[in-house]
Amino acid sequence: MLELADVHTYYGTSHILQGVTFSVPSGKCVALLGRNGAGKSTTIHTIAGLLKPKKGDIRFQDHKVSTLPSHQISRLGIGLVPQGRRIFPSLTIRENLTMAARKRKANDSGTDWDIEKVYELFPVLKEREKNMGTQLSGGQQQMLAIGRALMTNPQFLLMDEPSEGLAPVIIDQVGEIVCKLKETGLSILMVEQNISLACQAADEILIMNKGTIVWNGTPVELLENEDIQHKYLGVS
Amino acid sequence: GGAKQETTTSQSEKQGTDTATEAETIKIGLILSTTGTFAPLSEGIKNGFELYLEQHDGMLGGKKVELKLEDDEANPQVALRKYRQLVHSEKVNFLVGPISSAVVYALRDEVEKDKIVLIDANAAGDDLAWAKKSDYVYRTSFSNWQNGHSTGAYLANNVGKTAIAIAPDYPAGKEVVRAFKAAFEEAGGKVVKESYPKLGTNDFATYITDAANTKPDLVYAFFAGSDGIRFVQQYKDFGLQGKIPLGGSLEFGDELIIQPTGDATEGIISGVVYSPYLDNEQNNQFVEAYQKKYNKLPNMFSVEGYDSAQILDKAITEAGSIKSEDVIKVLKGISFDSPRGPITIDPKTNNPIQNFYVSKNTKKDNVIVPEVLETVEKLTMPETSPFPQ
Amino acid sequence: MSLLKVENISKSFNTLQVLQNVSLEVQPGERHVIIGPNGAGKTTLFNCITSHLPINSGAVYLEGKEISKIPSHHLVHLGMSRTFQKNNLFGNLTVEENLHLALASTKPYKFQVFHALSTYKDLRKETNEILEQWRINDRKDILVNNLSYGEQRLLEVLLAMASKPKILLLDEPTSGMSPAETTQTSEMIQSLPRSTTLLVIEHDMEVVFAIADRLTVLHHGEVILSGTPEEIKNNELVKEIYFGGGAKAHA
Amino acid sequence: MKKLSIYTVLLALFVIIMPLLLSDYGVNLTAEIYIMGIFAMSLGLIMGFAGLVSLGHGAFFGIGAYTVALGGQYLQNTYLLLLLSVIICGLVALITGAVFIRTSKFYFLMITLAFGQLMFALFWQMKDWTGGADGMSVSAIMNFGFGEILTPMAIYYVMGAAFIGAFILLYLYVNSPAGKITRGVMENESRMNALGYNIRIYKLLAYSLSGALAGLAGSLYSYYNLYVSPDLSGWMFSGQVLIMVIIGGVGTLMGPALGSGVFIFLQNYISSYTERWPLIMGALLVILVLAGKGGILHWFQYLSFKFLSRKKNTSNSSSAKQVEKEEVVS
């Protein structure tokens, strides 16, 4: 569904992504792990069109997206849950959700997300819908960010550390949500620090280090491979 | 300390005049306010000046003239900087200038020091003729006192005895009104109320409705530029035109206000020094030439510019020199024929003695024309200020 | 005497009651961790303790002295320092300059207007010590905006520690850090001298149980339980509202 | 410290050499540029190092100028008059600043605008003392105890020295702990607060210092121009200085002074050659912005940075960055 081929991205003169190649099959969840500063967010941003790759090719379904502006990429059906939530502070919670709303394309068959469905998923958002976005607690904001991405009715979801700042019980819930979303046909690329969440939700694991993919395999393989865990994830 | 300052600067100044006398051309610095609200006034002066030059082969007093135009932005601080540039760098021989009185007062001290002749083509501050009179500054336009004084007697004798006076809250406004008030009350009238809206007021409704309420015999107003246009317009909109006679300063009889406001100016009585419809030989020629060159009617400012050139022409010719000391001897008391009538510079005030034409704006062949009701002959400023300080 | 004592404080935003009669005591040298579901009021509690928000009722005492009305910047000089849940750094300054600013606040020369800051040796020395200790010497000239998120998180903690506080309030210090950095930070927190008392909000259970002497559980703005890690771990209610099936509670 | 000595020597050389290259008028204009340079630096200080953008800085310039104009009628001592202006302006800045800094950003801009207009109106309406809209001549003559300073050349050197003095003062301040802390306050108020700083005190300190310096510039201007009018406090003038600061480069010390030089020079010369000077000036400003490096000084830094990094391509990026950062204060 999504394919990256030899993608290079720079910040000014610093070469961050140094030839990233991987693909995310339809209806699957791929988790991207790696230490801080490895380039995970940069990868997500490059796919979402917030950064332009200098070299390489990104294809989504039949489209070459690496040259498109971000709003067109989003309209192709790629949703983004960014790192740090990036809630709009001058909008109320309801507005944060409604401003993103977009109808699902007629020809695909996933669940049609609307504000009621999102409220069902995260009831606390409904309680506080008149509050400004930044008046939520950190974890609540994370829920809002996920809800906002769902409002665009994506076929493909980019999630940058969705579990950050969430209580364990909610993390479990996020895992469940991810699985549910997969069932509705959504594909997901998820950056995660929480290895157990990643292993629970993902079908495939990628490990990134210094701007390249250094390992890939299934969750089971990763859990068995203490070497890799230690070397690239710093798990002792 | 003043004496010392003079000696130190006069040296560099002497150099300037020396080189200039040798040269064939004379340099004239034109300090006007070409940006901002004074732009139309400045354009008139510049046009008039250039017209005179064109008619005289670009020469004044038999010498080729090089004009240097500078914009003072109606700000005395900027004007001083431009002044220094003109005098110290460009080494001009004469200055013609400013629109604003604040600028003329700022320049006055400097020209005294540098001994440069300044022909005041517009700035009307009274004090320039009195406390701040300078041997180097000669006015070709008119003073606020003259402007306010000119209609006072006529209005009291012919229109009514009680008046409300309105003028903007800045020195010119106050000076015109005090002169008007003195003349009006001397002739038996009474100014019952004075109001001073801020300069650049958008809305005079408050003052106009107040006037409607007070019911004086007449309203006397002094407003220039866009303020004047708005005032006249709103005087009509609020139904006072034709109800309470409006008398005013010479601006209300000038093309600059009549042309854009049209019918709204009908009936206003003002004391003009100039109108393109004045019938004298000088003026007929002038209007024709001006219209030919600029494709529009001249206004009072065009004449000010024209006369500034004319007075310099005459003075240089008569003095046979462009040295300031020689020229100022001639300038005192000089007379010439302007499109507005005969003019003499009063040596007591360095201010022109000239006719004022009390006129009423009247519609003729679909255009508004100031029709002369009475001529105030040879209006001279008093030698010292008649007002208590 | 307890170092920090929170007595019956309540806080509401308009009609929303966020804290209700919260009381809490932290003994000198203690490592006290606050846990609770999202939106329980943990960050708000911090804001109330540090005077970033005015409290509606109750009082906060530091070493027996009431501090509820003392402006937040002054608390630093009484020995209380904090980090923010959302990174709050000097993005356009370098790492080194960030540390300089953090260190200078307790220096007598902070109102000095003539001597260059760089001439103060003690400041340079302390900065270098921190840079060395955390092995970020090579990052010192980088603008903070250009650091990755996890690196910024670390700096957030370092800034708060610079004033050598008696009590340090950390709001989710390891959120957004990779397991490696999390371990490192957790170790760093543990290695802090006992002279620094800690009050920590954290969602990472590994970290929580690695550092906590005592735990307080906050739920809907109320303290529902306070006790030793063992007590908390085995509490059914906490399992239900927070740990979620207890699956990872024992990591 | 070493850097400062180098800058000071360079500036001093500049001040000494310029008269050899310039005409009388050029010297005179440069003296004015020094004064405006001090004024622009004072505004640049709060804009670039405290994040306070003021559209009423002319208020202090005006107060300084009128202090000399009015005080000069009773006092002869130049030191005393200058000191008086500086103190009055510093105090006024302290008092008004205490109220103004409660507002932020655009609101600060507008409340200072109102303050400037207030002073403007005051000078305008106290006609008996200030001559009102017509302005007043200044009778004070500069005398530092070595005789009266009257020749344009002497005035030039006084202004040049004052300029260098102001630069040194600001350089010291900007690099001092208080200066750096103020910069931190500009970057992130809430963090500075959490770190234990009273942010208001630092803002106020910068604002008062800036006001006092603007007052000094105003009082020097009074001596230089020998004529003052309310326009010195008007918003047009304040706006012009603001533009000078931005042209020169916000966040640098010398930038604003450079900006004032360029602005005054251009405005003077373009307007002598064409009546269309506003159009050309405006277009130049637009082009400067579109070129996208910030102010003029930023351009210098950018070019010299390029030059340097080409020369020593061995130096890695972090040390190159260091160069860039250090130059910022110059």
Added chain:
Amino acid sequence: MSIISVQLLTGLAYGMLYFMIAAGLTIILGVMNVVNLAHGTLFMLGTYIAFTFISQQYSFWVAMLLSVILTAILGIIIERLLIRRVYGKELEQVLLTFGLSFVIADSVKWFWGTEMQTIPVPAMLDFSISVGEMVFPAYRLFVVLIGCLLATLLWYLESKTRIGAVIRAGVDDRSMVGALGINVGLVFTGVFAFGAALAGLSGVLGGPLVGMYIGMDSEILVTSLIVVVVGGLGSWKGSFIGAIIIGLIETLGKVWFPSLSMLIVFLLMMIVLIIRPQGLFGREVA
């Protein structure tokens, strides 16, 4: 009609005119975070363009329409070519729009000359309503009406459409809005053009009241900036109330404090900001 009611109406009419000018400014400034110092010149341009068409014998209404369209197009050009490059850089915006205002104002002077003019009141409104002894020009009532219509339109756009939220979000975090599938560039161009069109519209409607002259741009700019600040940034409702307050204070101030007429609005702004540093309706700065 008593004197005081005439004065109140006058104040209201001016307030509405200020509102129309300030609305464009506040939308661009508060909502897109762009300080548009060229707003005054767009206002001026509106007047001059309308004057040209009217003197070519077009009706007032046609001239108004054309003027609005042309200023909107100019707005599009300005946003696309210039403003676009300085989003988020406030000081550069100041420099850019200041330079632009110089360029536009001087071009106007170049093209139209320095003559002062007025735009005649449209014939169908060229009458006065008199009650008792007092007279009130109908055109001013018309201006009040248009002001109210504009307020209604803005209210509708804000509360009944998504556009308001999208724009505010765009200011908070532009690239995030893009990542949600909204073409921020287009939205911002639209908003800027709308603001410019409002400037043009108020230029035409203000023509019969304030006239047409070189230098009108800066006077109008300062007043409208004050309106925006008194009302509170980014809130058109604030500007609405602020404009009415300023219109009334200016009018009544002439009666009550004649000696303060020069600085009454500045004083008002100062007092408002001292009491409420974020303006009357501005959001509290967090």
